[in-house]
Amino acid sequence: MRAPTLALALLLGSALPAAALTLDLPVRRAGMAWEAVGPRYYQGEVFELCLTRASARISAARTPGLTRAPGLGVAAVDRLAVSLGGMWFEREFPEETPPVPGSGSPDFTAYYLAHLPQGIALEEALARFRSLGEVARADPIAVLPVDAVSLSDSLWAQEYWLYQPGPPPRHDIHAPETWDVTLGDTAIVVAVADTGVGADSLRNQVPLPYHPDLSGAVPGSSGQIWTNWAEAGGTPGVDDDGNGFVDDIHGWDFVSATPDHQPFEDFAIEDNDPSDYAGHGTAVAGLIGAIADNGIGLAGIARTVRLMPVRMGWASAPSPGGEVDMSFAARAIRYATRMGAQVINCSWESGYLGSLDSALTDAVRSGVTIVSASGNNYSGPHYVGDREDCLAIAATDATDRVASFSTLGAFVDLSAPGQAMASTSVIVDGSGNRMPVYKTGLNGTSFAAPLVSGVAALIQSRQLPPEANHPLTPRSVQFRLMETTDDIAGLNPGLVGLFGSGRLNAYRALTETSGSTATRMLANTVGAPLLVPSDGEARAAFL
Template sequence: MKRSPSFHLALGSLVVIAAYILGVMSHSPKKTVAPTVVLTPAPAPTITTQLVIDSDLIIKFKDNAEPAGIKSLLNRLNAAVFNYDSLPGFSFQRVRSAMSLQELIDLYKSDPNVEYVEPNYLFHADETRPNDPFFKQMWGHSNTGQEIAGGPGGEPGADIDALTAWDVTTGSNNIVVAVIDSGIDYTHPDLKANMWINRDEVPGDGVDNDDNGVVDDIHGYNAVNNNGDPLDDADHGTHCAGIIGAVGDNGIGIAGINWKVKLMALKFLSVSGGGRLNDVIECINYVIKMKKRGVNVRIMSNSWGGGSYSRALEDAIKAANNAGILFVAAAGNDSQDTDHFPHYPSSYQIENVISVAALDRNDNLARFSNFGAESVHLGAPGVEIYSTVRNSSYRFMSGTSMATPYAAGVAALVLAREPRLSVKDLKKRLIESTTEVAALKGKTISGGRLNAARALKAGKMLP
């Protein structure tokens, strides 16, 4: 079959291969200098200065407490008192005393008018932080200015605010994201549990059990070899998949934007990084077909681009829109204004297409990233992004290829919370919930960075 011109991968360049030397920094305890004692034949009386501190306590007096007894106790301690008018007998008290907190508590407990006394306990917000050991390298999820790949830290807060978003939801196994790329290493321990499985197919029996035209398509489709094994042979698709949905809080590797999700693997890019028009159309066709068969595919993640305008590809993406599927696309790595130099497929003016530029950890537009005030919708982390690669490994990569799965991942997170949201409204939500970034003003439609927390809090189900 005659093939059309190759599409070239919007390939994130490998930035750093970091070796981690895990060590424990030991800190020598501070030495205590003993006070000098001077002995004299006739020592003067010793004057001891005690440290006076404020101690905060919550007191509950007994229902039958004597008012005179309470007053006597408070006067003796010279306590500042705040009473809770709707909670009889309760009070907050601040005592300025040389006694320790425990000594004060014991004193209160000994008073016959006191039912109980407690310290003014300190509470904090419950933060949904995963236990994955390499999460600290994922500045795009949570940027505290930490060192990345052994290099300097970035601007704190220049991230998608994943920790706040995860207080709302960490994803759903009911949402399927199709990753159209070089395939996915579905054996990776950080991805395996989140791989989509075709339940209507019997693995390894050599039969097209579900009669969809592909034999043994357990995790997706391989258009390069025209079979049901979309195993990655180039790392790129696996890296993108990890950003979207590496299993979170499993004690290994990293955490995807969605701790729970289903990843459908579609391979049209070969090991060389190139792919053909007919193969990507076959992948889109497969996704739409499975959607019509009841698979809840809501998003396509597309970290690739190149070639000229294709009406056939445009029509295929329109068909995906009609099927209720968001098409997230890389803006491209040519440092060009796509308002004047279109980049496909991200430049197709279709309702379901969202074009994503790349930002670094200081909220700067990546030097390689395309932009466009009328053609690129938003920016997302795309420089030195740590994620999964083949053979149970992890690696840093850069490119709008990495920014794209960030947007696809947040879209999946929103759908986990609001599964009935339309493609039109989902796209609008991602754009309107961005955080304004100076580097994107006049460079993108939204002028902002992807923000998962704001995208979720904009939902109807949240106050």
């Protein structure tokens, strides 16, 4: 949750060509085998271009309805594109409209995907576009793995993280006591931004991410899966709610034109079928909200919740468990925010991208709690977790020892069980048929984060009438989760300060309500957030 480092660009003389950049990840170009670059890389033929607000207004006026075009209607940008030969642009967020002037909200219409012709080095193009005054940012797009370590196909379930019988001290998150306080509420939506959820299926001729422990087996019901009722009750083939997505009844699939993919993977076009192939997103969803007390499988920590599948990851040769394009991630988070999610789970490595930064900022300002996995084996970047306004979660085992694979550091906020987990999943047979299953032996901070997301959902469910009349701010949820953990420092000597405040305790998070809170002030402020006393409590007022 550390604030991101600001990058300062050198001013480049207009009379000289811009020097090529040195990037922190290898660049994968067309036709290059993934083995040559590894599982973490920048796409070589496309980058993200963000115009200044003034230039974005000019572009919108001159290129209305732009989908694919050789220029943006901004003279300097178009001249550079022509000089590089064969470039073309597409809107990254075609469903967006400009923000209200003076609102301070990010302008998502300023973001474009810029496609390079063969033979043009990504590093050179980035440097040259960054030198233009009409360009706010030009960023490479990273493709990074999800945060799972290993999988096992054993079908017996063990949920030690919810309850460990026996004498104290217990090393679980105290789920039974939590459920005596609340089971949750269907008004609370957790977006699973991941590789998808469930197997592909049709129910009433509508794509439904299917797993009997997630979508249920009752005809006409979608179980714990979120439903966009405007589209469900609308006309097929029509964008009934006007959000820019047609028939997005149970979420959206943002994956398209991926450079690598496993056989039978859904990779070609974005659509309204956010089902899973890799199994990673389905496992995350199950830990949050698998249907309890139904005679099969396991129980999620949030027994009553709605899970919004937002697919932005896919199974590939270098990352069969799943990898994520950061531009897909930006659109997925933006969609979840617009469609009313209160919590977004991000169990994947993350690198900086301008649109991702804007999407996260707007999500938090809109009241969304962002929960991210800290990462595994110190192997990749964790931009989302580094942000002050997002939670970073490390993993522990069944004895409250910090998992050996868990990435640790001062940016971590708290820990949760993430070793030897069991959850819902999918498998794919030799003919490409996807089937719902259960898997055990799941290891990774990917599977610690969803427990925190589920508890965040339970916290917000207690803010609904009749208990309360307004949700907690994301920072208040962060405070509550961090201040109510169990102390595991004695079991982890030498690691204090690196695994956050302790191990998640769901019951304490629901019942210990007198800790720090945060109130968003509806005005511009100057200086750092101010802590002021109120009735003996510490309250942080911030913009």
